[in-house]
Amino acid sequence: MPVSLDRTDKALLNALQGNARLTVAELADRVALTTSPCWRRVRHLEESGVISGYQAILSPKALGYGVTAFVSIMMESHTQEIARAFEQRLLAIPEIVACHNVSGRYDFLLEVVAKDLESFGEFAREVLQTLPCVKEIYSSFSYKSVRPLRVMSLPG
Amino acid sequence: MPVSLDRTDKALLNALQGNARLTVAELADRVALTTSPCWRRVRHLEESGVISGYQAILSPKALGYGVTAFVSIMMESHTQEIARAFEQRLLAIPEIVACHNVSGRYDFLLEVVAKDLESFGEFAREVLQTLPCVKEIYSSFSYKSVRPLRVMSLPG
């Protein structure tokens, strides 16, 4: 599944991670190519699945979400069906921004946004705690996002 | 800081979170507008900071990163300078995809990618453990990303 990338591809990916709206002409400039080969490379990166999509990044603050929390959830049991059903429930909750099934002491790690601490408390009590088969919940709040943009740097 | 959004704005944001490359014409279609007002709305969302940017999303798998780990780090001390310096160190490490300063038992929560478990182990030992003032590290591995795309759903 890994795709081999040369220096130019990596430069393209780094640029597009910073700004997905760059025109092919601007991209071509940055990697010292003309538009055609540049465009072909980008298309190849898309088709090979290296670029899985383009996303507008929203500011939680501007949307009124002052609190970002990381919530670890321990399940009471670990059967396939329970996990699958649980994941479906999680997907339907809009406050959950990201969600991983993880190893270790807890089974799920969620990233949750809320208006403020109070409304997070309400959310935890009324939504998370009432999910079936939840044994334990641990919440940790983000004081600050050290790396505001999720980026996979590709040195190269 | 919160900006008030009507139904149409939310629809635009939901659409752009799914695909930042949608043309204004396509967007206008989806929200039953013509291109001009649609374009004005998008620009307003950008200028008001609701849309903080546009990003190409890369596939860790396609880049050869088979392992995603969440690493919790406990510091030995908590002064401003130490935290600041520590954060600078973290920012320079390309394997770290995301990073938050958090409350609770641990002080930092990192999301890290690695080729495989073995190379993660090496990374943890040789890079993370050798950072100054680290007291304790706890790693948890992602079996599966339940929500592949980070999205803030905006119902309404």
Added chain:
DNA sequence: GGTGAAAGCGAGGACCA
């Protein structure tokens, strides 16, 4: 808030080295 139209530019393809 909304429409329609005009100008300019970028995407995407055909073709060559």
Added chain:
DNA sequence: TGGTCCTCGCTTTCACC
């Protein structure tokens, strides 16, 4: 692979409702 040129359609910005 990379480069040149060409065309269609979209973006962007008018003036106006």
